[in-house]
Amino acid sequence: MAAGCASHTAQIIDRDGAVVSTADILLEVEWSRTLDDISTARVLIAPDADCCASLSRVRSWRHKLAIYRDTAPVWEGPITAPEWTADGVEISAVDILGWLDRRVPHSDQQFVAHELTEIAAWLIDDGFAPDDPGHSVEIIGPTRIHGDRAYQVDVGQTGDHLRDLAATGLDFTALGSKIIVLPEDHYARVGSLTDTDFSSPLVVAEDGLALATRWVIHGKDAVKGRRAASTPTTG
Template sequence: MAVAGCGTHQAVIIDRAGGTVSGANVLTEVEWNRLLDDTSAARVVINPDGNCCERLGRVRSWRHKLVIYRDGEFVWEGPILQVEWSLGKVEIWAGDILAWLDRRVPHNSITFGDSDLTTIGQWLIEDGFAPDDPGHTVQVVAAAKVRGARRYLKDVGQTGDHLRDLAETGLDYTAVGSTILLLPETHTAVVGRLTDADMPDGLVVAEDGTSLATRWVVAGDDDGDVLGTAGGLDAYYGLLERYLEQTSIPDDASATAAARSKLRSSLPVPVFIDTQQVTLSPDAAVDVPKLVPGWCLDITSATTCRTITQRLKITGVKVREDGGTESTPGSESVQVQVAATGAEAG
């Protein structure tokens, strides 16, 4: 049975042409995460041994990528963004494959008519990588079932920002290795179950009132020529209005669809469980490589005054292993951040 908190990591550095630059025979620290709708990061600290020092001295940002395995199973990869060499230690920071899209712009102008957001998101990714592909795959898990029109202009804006804007209005995405997953905000497939016993240090159940809105206004520009609204006065909460501007939205119907999507995820008050500072029990029956943002965990907790029995969406995963010291053994920690799904919020 797979459990959290008992894994051992390995790492290797790969050239963009595919060859191995260096292994990491002595890892003293490993940290990697996965994020929903954003670029994740990883960090390793290597103690060079033998001729490994010479090979590690040839590591270069963006030319090489970091690949991480947990118990021999692949869990993370992406371009190296920063390297520090010091006496007896090499420290490397990397971002996942989405980091490249923050260094790309649209290479073609395009106007989408009434299209599912996954179709638009896939175009942004494929166009971003078209001139220089580091090796990627796009997997559409399911249609977003949020439709609208969008317009993008050649050389205007960063592709990564366009993708994040799209995720604000009904699409989820995440990276697992070189694969970028596109899925609906209402995706509710379950990859595990957690109870209070799996979180022995306790947790925080939070109600995020700052995210509440009973009415959304979405504009395609600041002149009011393209405008959509959803919601209004709520019998319980009263009137709380939010405004969002996205210049890629070209018509009122698409702005209205975006407003409806925003309303679905912000009414009623979003509730989430904050486990960022809580390490899962080593006996927690979850398969760490399968903890992918966008998928769900069934969580039951009665340790706080706000009892929770709910299917919640994974929004972040953080795994860390350290090698310890001569007197203290190393250990792995696994932390998971979850929030209401689009379906639950609605």
């Protein structure tokens, strides 16, 4: 998500909550929100006299990047790749879910006919248990789907287990240090964007190569069927 008319700022924060550096002069800002996977963010900071020395202390996975839009927090997560160049300091980060791709189950656990959101909450809490960077889990609602799962200590990465669970009827995403778990068919509106939220005019385009005028289906014993498209355009 790129900056629109709003103003973005960023902070580098230590695991103990202390602010390592404040970045008020941002040359570039990119952040995203991803469903059922890890989101990323990147900022390019023009260091000034006050933050230049503090930015030299930034370390990957120890410190996290926090991005604010008009002073409201919109994204945060552990820093994965700080780079110092002549143009400034470039910080790349992943959201809090990135930790779970580096964690494994810490105990054997078997679920029989359990609600999927309960299994997801256990996976997340277990993954963060030995060294929690600070997280919470919010379950928006039950999936009404029950399943069986068995996990073994040190077998498979927790992030992969969570994505596998998401393929069967639930969704998850990170909002700051909070992980949201919700049913796959949850359609409540959580926000909206208008033209004024984007820095350049919107462009709407149609992909002509994705259009089709008919389908031809081949089956066993030389069976072939055809179906015309509802709105033929290319012949």
